[in-house]
Amino acid sequence: MPIEVPVIREKSVAPRVAKSRKKQTASLMPAIVGALVIAIVVVAAPRIPHLVTWGKSFFVSPPPTSLGQPIVIPTSVVHPALTVRAGLPVSVETYRGQSAGKGKHFIGIPLETLNGGTSSWTLPVGTDVTMIDDLGLTHAPDPTVKRLKAGTPFGRQVPIGAGKTASGLVVFSVPNGRTVHEVLLSFDAEAPNVWAAPGS
DSSP states (O other), X not given: OOOOOOOOOOOOOHHHHXXXXXXXXXXXXXXXXXXXXXXXXXHHTTTOTHHHHHHHTTTOOOOOOOBOOOEEEOOOSSSOOEEEEEBOOEEOOBTTOOOOOTTEEEEEEEEEEEEXXXXXXXXXXXXXXXXXXXXXXXXXXXXXXOOBSSSOBOOSOEEEOTTOEEEEEEEEEEETTOOEEEEEEOSSTTOOEEEEOTTO
């Protein structure tokens, strides 16, 4: 009798290989995109300088707002102990293109206030934070600015819980060509200026 020899059928591995290759390709995509961006920047940078900044934005986070040295204001009958820091004035844009007025522009002063007391306190930004320009004229915060493209504007009053810190921008509408000379806190006779232009 003839002997039947069992036939061993090979399983197809093509689909598995294809799936494996797809997974490898997908995992490499971020690296491929990054390499392409770098290559474009290197090749085109001499011709398009702004492209360098655009390329860096993919890999570098924007620097945080720089604040000055902390100013400690002791407890008084009108406020708890406070620690205040202010930053350099920056040009700001409103979220929906709100105008600062004819011949004016918006300037924001970064402000950080720590309530060192044991109860909540409200920072009276609208009435007691003022800015003096380079001609010696006084400016009050613009209460109409509610939203900015970057940063959070302070309202007229900013509640700060005990032991909490409030950070934001005090926005002023300033005539074109004017610069900020100093920023003052006026809710206390002892409150000093929190920012002054270099050399002032």
